[in-house]
Amino acid sequence: CAVLPENDDASVTKLAKALGFDPDLVFKMEPKESGKKHLFPTPCSVRVALKSFCDIHGIPRRATLKDFVPFVKNPEHRQSLVAMTTKDGRQQYKEVIEDQGRSLFDVIVSMYPSFQIPLAHFMALVPRLQPRYYTISSSSTVHPKRIHLTVSVIEQAKPDGGVFHGVCSTFLQNLEPPATQGGKRTDEGQHGGKREAWPSCRIFVRDSSFRLPADPRTPILLIGPGTGIAPMRALLQERDAQRQNGLDVGPSILYFGCKKRDVDFLYEDELESFRKSGALTALHLAFSRETKEKVYVQHVMARPDNAKEIWQLVNCQGAHIYVCGGTSMGADVGKVLNDIVKNLGGMDASLATAFIDKLKAEGRYVQELWA
Numbered sequence: 597c598a599v600l601p602e603n604d605d606a607s608v609t610k611l612a613k614a615l616g617f618d619p620d621l622v623f624k625m626e627p628k629e630s631g632k633k634h635l636f637p638t639p640c641s642v643r644v645a646l647k648s649f650c651d652i653h654g655i656p657r658r659a660t661l662k663d664f665v666p667f668v669k670n671p672e673h674r675q676s677l678v679a680m681t682t683k684d685g686r687q688q689y690k691e692v693i694e695d696q697g698r699s700l701f702d703v704i705v706s707m708y709p710s711f712q713i714p715l716a717h718f719m720a721l722v723p724r725l726q727p728r729y730y731t732i733s734s735s736s737t738v739h740p741k742r743i744h745l746t747v748s749v750i751e752q753a754k755p756d757g758g759v760f761h762g763v764c765s766t767f768l769q770n771l772e773p774p775a776t777q778g779g780k781r782t783d784e785g786q787h788g789g790k791r792e793a794w795p796s797c798r799i800f801v802r803d804s805s806f807r808l809p810a811d812p813r814t815p816i817l818l819i820g821p822g823t824g825i826a827p828m829r830a831l832l833q834e835r836d837a838q839r840q841n842g843l844d845v846g847p848s849i850l851y852f853g854c855k856k857r858d859v860d861f862l863y864e865d866e867l868e869s870f871r872k873s874g875a876l877t878a879l880h881l882a883f884s885r886e887t888k889e890k891v892y893v894q895h896v897m898a899r900p901d902n903a904k905e906i907w908q909l910v911n912c913q914g915a916h917i918y919v920c921g922g923t924s925m926g927a928d929v930g931k932v933l934n935d936i937v938k939n940l941g942g943m944d945a946s947l948a949t950a951f952i953d954k955l956k957a958e959g960r961y962v963q964e965l966w967a
Contacts, residue, residue, distance in 0.1 A: 597743055598727040600798040601764035603653065607701055608646045614705045617715055619643040625719060635719065642715065648798075651723040652701040653763050658689050661703065663721045670710035677708060697754045728764040731920060731964055732804060733826035735833035743801070746826040746862065771795040805962050806831060806918055812838045813846040815915035817906060819929055821853035821882070821893050824921030825862050827964065828852075831918065832867075836875035847909065848875060853882035853893040878905075894928040898935070906933070907940040910955070917955065919963040926965040933961075 612619045624639040636649040646652065662681035668674040680689040692698070700722065704711050713721075734744030749769050750762025774792040806827040808816065812835070820828040828850055839845050850867070854860040861883075870876035880902060884890040896902060909915035919929050930952070938948040955961035 597732050597745060598729050598800050598802065599745075599764055599768065600648070600727050600800075601725065601767040602647050603650070603725070603763065604761075604766065604770075605647070607652060608643060610705055611646060611652055611701055612642060614709060615711055615713060615718065617642045617646075617718075619646075621715075623715060625716070636724070645719060649725055650719075651725045653699045653760075654723060655694060655697065656700040656703065656723070658686070660700070660721065660723060661689075661693075664703075664711070664713070667711050667713035667717070668708050669712050670708065673708040673710050677703075696756055697752075697760055698756075725763075727800075729802075731806065731826045731830075732801075733829045735830050735837060737837045738833045743799075744829075746823045746829070748823050768797070771797060805964060806920075808834055808838075809914075809916050811846075812843045815847040815849070815909045815913050817909060817915050817917045818848065818850040819893055819897070819918065820850070820920045821925060822860070822921060823862070824919075824925070825852055827918065827920050829863055829866065832870050832875055836870055836873055839873065839875055845875070846913070847877040847915075849878045849880070849905070849909070850876060851880045851882070851893040851897055853884060853891075853896075855883065855885040857881075857883050857886065892925065892928070894925070894932045897929065898932045903932075903936045903940060907936050910960075911941065914960070916959075917961045919961075919965070921965065923965045923967050926963050 609619065619642050621642050622639050623642065623645075625635060627634060636645065638645075658681050661677060665674060665677050665681060668677055679685050680692060693703075698707065730745045730747060732743055733746040734742065745768070747765050747768055749765045750760070751766075752760045754760050773794060804827065808831055816831065816835070818828040818831065820826070832848060832850070835845050835848055848870075852862075852867070854862065857864075861881075867876060867879060871879055880893075880896050882891045882893045882896045884892055897906060910917065917933070919926055934948050934952055937943055937951050938945065941948065941951065943951060952961065
């Protein structure tokens with residue numbers, strides 16, 4: 597599922613003020629050449645454009661900063677910006693912009709507050725706000741009219757003492773629904789007032805690569821630490837629905853990891869209910885901050901008993917493997933699986949690699965990873 601985020605109102609107002617733009621001005625953009633795509637839908641107000649279509653909080657590329665140089669009026673500011681955008685300025689750009697986590701908003705509002713740029717030029721040069729992709733964490737069978745997302749709200753300290761707030765996660769966090777009680781709204785025309793509007797969010801949905809095996813009796817091996825639990829939750833909901841509909845379902849083994857059980861053990865109660873119902877056969881946990889040495893899901897997978905179980909499921913029962921999470925975790929899990937194939941399958945390195953590649957080609961080893 598792709599979410600099209602929006603920038604926060606405070607930043608939009610500050611940026612418009614710094615650039616001398618009227619936030620309520622409505623404008624229309626036309627491409628110079630026929631057949632060219634529009635940058636974004638217009639007519640719209642400056643406020644809507646800055647809020648919905650402009651990437652103002654991402655770290656700007658050097659090429660973007662170079663495009664903005666002519667519009668910095670203070671000579672010292674302009675020279676400083678020029679120095680970072682020349683061929684010899686890569687290190688300075690890294691130290692001043694990248695390492696400090698400075699955004700285009702920071703450059704315009706705080707670092708070089710002498711920008712004078714026509715609205716049309718700014719809208720043509722500013723990077724577009726891109727959609728953020730999340731793996732859906734609910735089954736369409738169980739929740740046919742709703743989509744669940746599992747989102748980590750990003751809040752990171754910056755070297756300059758400021759705080760970076762993830763654009764999309766913060767946007768989603770602030771989408772507060774109207775007050776309800778027992779499923780009914782409690783703001784229904786109270787004291788003659790209007791009903792509070794439901795918050796809106798622009799999204800589009802793409803087909804997921806995570807699909808259960810055609811035969812429900814086929815075992816599934818799920819590896820999803822942190823928010824990588826998202827598609828695993830969806831698959832388990834689907835498996836539970838299959839079981840409730842009288843189908844004979846195979847084993848479902850989940851490896852989940854987080855920092856601490858009482859801090860970020862996502863969907864703990866739901867996973868326990870799956871275990872009790874039989875939809876989840878085994879739950880293997882790794883809490884990386886509860887032991888002297890950090891333990892992650894790949895370490896738990898490599899334990900002798902678990903390694904034997906994994907090999908038995910994959911080699912003898914045709915299990916499907918699903919992995920979701922960070923790229924480094926995915927690489928570590930891949931190494932453990934390769935070692936299991938080599939050690940328990942009696943294969944050399946090349947045969948083990950070929951075995952894993954065959955699983956991928958057959959759709960039995962599926963990964964969704966992010967940096």
